[in-house]
Amino acid sequence: MPRTIGDTPQGGSVLGFYAPRGTPRPPRVAKGEGVFLWDTDGRRYLDATAGAVVANIGHGNPRVLAAMQAQAARVTFAYPRFFESEDSVALADRLCAWAGPGLDRAFFVSGGSEANESAIKLARQYAVVTGQGSRFKVISRNPSYHGSTLGALSVTGDANTLGIYAPMMQSHPKIDAPRSYRLPEGHTIESFEAACAQALEDAIVREGPESVLAFIVEPIGGLSTGAVVSSPAYFQRIRQICDRHGVLLIFDEIMSGAGRTGAFLASHHWPGARPDLVTLAKGLAAGYTPFGALLAPNHIVDAVVGAGGFVHGHTYFTNPLSCAIANAVVGEVARLDLVKQAELRGRQLTARLEGIADRSPLVGQVRGLGLLMAIEIVADKSESRQLPVTFNAPARLTEHGLRHGIALYNRRANLGAFGDFQMITPPLTITEPEVDLLADLLERSLADLQVEIEQAGLARY
Ligand SMILES: Cc1ncc(COP(=O)(O)O)c(C=O)c1O
Helix, strand or coil: CCCEECCCCCCCCHHCCCCCCCEECCCCCCEEEEEEEECCCCEEEEEHHHHHHHCCCCCCCCHHHHHHHHHHHHHHCCCCCCCCCHHHHHHHHHHHHHCCCCCCEEEEEHHHHHHHHHHHHHHHHHHHHHHCCCCEEEEEECCCCCCCHHHHCCCCCCCCHHHHHHHHCCCCCCCCCCCCCCCCCCCCCHHHHHHHHEEEHHHHHCCCHHHEEEECCCEEECCCCCCCCCCCCHHHHHHHHHEEEEEEEECCCCCCCCCCCCCCHHHHHHHCCCCEEEEEHHHHHHCCCCCCCEEEEHHHHHHHHHHCCCCCCCCCCCCHHHHHHHHHHHHHHHHHCCHHHHHHHHHHHHHHHHHHHHHHHEEEEEEEECCCEEEEEEEEEEEECCCCCCHHHHHHHHHHHHHCCCEECCCCHHHHHHCCEEEEEECCCCCCHHHHHHHHHHHHHHHHHHHHHHHHHCCCC
C-alpha cells in the first residue's frame, strides 16, 4: 500500500503540515554514507544539495560519529553559564582563528534563525550601551532569506511570507538585492549592482542615519536569489556606506560559510568588505546536530559585557554535546582540506553545469562560487522566459530527480517571483567521479522535465 499524507488518524508525516491529505509521502530515509542516501526500499540517491545545503562533510562520517558517542557517554548537557565544556572553547578558538581578526568571539546556538536573532540583538544592545539607543532599524535586501523566527523573518525579503506575518513584527526597510538574470529594464549587471549599493545609502538617509542599526546581507544568496555572486566593487561600496553612517554590516553566512564557497567565509573573497558580525549554521555542524554560531568582534562584545552582559540566550545555547559534534565536524573540514576541495570540485562542477547549459534549452544561467552553485530554469533560454509560476519547475525537477536517483532540495522563495532556480550544492567531500555522476543524473532529470514541459504545451523545442 503506498503511503499518503493523512493516512493515519493521528500523528504521521510532518508533511501533513504542508501537503493535502492523499499526497504521496516521500521516500523514507534508511541510511546515509558519503554523498549518498538510501531509502527503506534500497534505492540510492545522490544528495546533490547536501539536503538543505547542510551535509558539508557527507553522511555517516565515522570520526564524527565516534566523537558524538564519546561525548554522549561523558555528558550530554551541562548549562554553559555554570560549566564550560572543552569542545565549546576549542571550537570557538578554531572558528575565530579561521574567521580572522575582527571576528574574535563565538556564541553558539541551535540553528540559523537563532544565529541571526543573536546577531541583530547583539547589534541592538551594543547600540544601546554605546549611547546610540536611537538606532534600531535593520536594512535588508529583497529578495533575501534570514530565517523563520519573527526577528529573522522581519529582515527577510519575501513578500509572500511577509504578507502573512508582517502585522506581528517590526517592519524594517528593504532594498533591492543585486541580480544577474532578467535584470530591470535598461540595466546591465554592473549598473544594477551600482544602483543597489546606492539604494543602501538612499535608504539610510531617508530613514535617518541615527535610526539605522545594521545592514544584513547574504554575501552569496541561497534559495532567495539562487547563488547570485556580486562583484568586489559592490561589497566595497556597501562597506564604505555602512562606515560613513555608523551602520553595522552583518553577513549571514549560514549557507555560504564553513568552507562551501572555497573560502572559510564567503566574505574572505572580498577583503575590502569585512563584516562586523557573521552568522553561521548549516554546514558548520553539517547536519550531525542542530547548530549555529554568531561571530563578533571584541569591541562589540566588550561594550555589551561592560554594561552587564548580553541580554539574550537559549536553554540549548553552547550545548556541550552539540559543540563536541561541531568541533569534530570542523576537525574533518581541516583534516580533509575541504575548503580547498570546495574550490577544486566547484570548478569541475561549474564546467559540467555549463556543458549542460550549452545542451539544454531549460538552463538559462549557471552561477555561484565553489560548491554553492545554482542553475536558472527557464522555458526557453533564447528568450529568458520563465515558466508559469504555477508549474513550479524546481518542484517538478525534484520529482524527476528522485526517479533518477538524485536528491535535489528546493524551496520556493517569493513564490517564484524572481525566477526558478535549482541549487546544486553537494557535500564538499564529493569526489571527481561523483561530480560527473551528479551532472549526468541532473541532465537526465532535466531531459524528463523538458518532455513534461512540451507535453504540457508550455514550450516547444
Ligand atoms: C541564508 C540563510 N539564513 C538563515 C537561514 C535560517 O536557518 P535555519 O533554517 O537553520 O533557522 C537559512 C536557512 O535556509 C539561510 O539559508
